[in-house]
Amino acid sequence: MANDAMSATDATRAPQQARSRATRRALLAAAGERFAVQGFHGTALAELVGNGAPTKGALYFHFSSKHAVAEALVAAMSESWDRVLPAVRRVAGDPLEALVLLTDAVIVRLDDPIVRGAGRVLRDRVVASPTLSEVSAWWRGQAEELLVEAQEAGLLRDEADPVWVAGEVVAGFAGRATMSDGWCGDTPLWDLVNDFWAGFLPLISTPAWAQRWAARPWRHRRPPVGVGPRDVDDLEIHAVGTSH
Structure with missing residues (x-):
């Protein structure tokens, strides 16, 4: 009873x-x-x-x-992000694809009101920690981690230093996020970052990986779902499809 x-x-x-x-x-x-x-x-x-x-x-x-x-x-914002990278790793075919999917998650998260509000709180310096620079360093560190794995797997060119590449990815994204906020008309951030990948990935990856990537319909990949704290219970990362 x-x-x-x-x-x-x-x-x-x-x-x-x-x-x-x-x-x-x-x-x-x-x-x-x-x-x-x-x-x-x-x-x-x-x-x-x-x-x-x-x-x-x-x-x-x-x-x-x-x-x-x-x-x-x-x-x-911080707690929900902790769930994203493991989800990305589960579906990505290799570390470079994971880097793209991780950046996809950042793009989609910028539409989450909790993330936007948290970002303004950080810019207004309301909380002592984390700072904007610390948040940027976390993302850069995760990007660097994936790039080191890509290097170890033989997917990067010899001259592509993971530390430098990670910094360029974060800086390139930040610049395009600023541009999409009224500087580039109606061009979505998703499209701006895809244009970045189209030019940048062949510069850092081996020719063999770049050729395989170009043969896949990567521009038509589905955006992730539930990567922001508002909808995190519905988290779903979609891998890049393969060509037929």
Whole structure:
């Protein structure tokens, strides 16, 4: 009887916990949208609800202050990213493909309101750590890790130093992200980065790898799903297809 009562209690708690997580995530998404547009310092705590977001009471239940919301945005951004690289590794055929898929995830994450809000929190220097430079260093470190693996697998040209290449990938992406934000008309960041890959990958990879890559329909690969904290429960990375 006691076990039956415990099972019934657990069954009741599960949907309640799921609703609580969903509410918290919705609050963070709404706050992220506000911070991204108005900045942390230009947004009042009361402005973090509305437009379909949960109530002010729910906000105060989950977060004690505006600063707590900012910290939660940054934590959600970091925690969700920890799930992306392992998912990329599971589907990529080799480390260079993994590098492309990892960058795909970064592109898609920029549409997540929690990530956009967390990015503005970092730019406004609201939290002590991580800093923007630390976040950039994490991504660069992961890119370098994949490039070292590519070098060990004989996929890189002899002159392609993984440290230098990783820096160029991050810098090239950052520049194109800035360009897509109003500098290049309606050209999506996805297309700008594909143009980068088209020119850059043949410069760093062996001719054999570049030839195999060019024969695959890599420009038509599907964007990843669930790589941002708002939808991370639906995480799905798609490998590049093969030509027929």
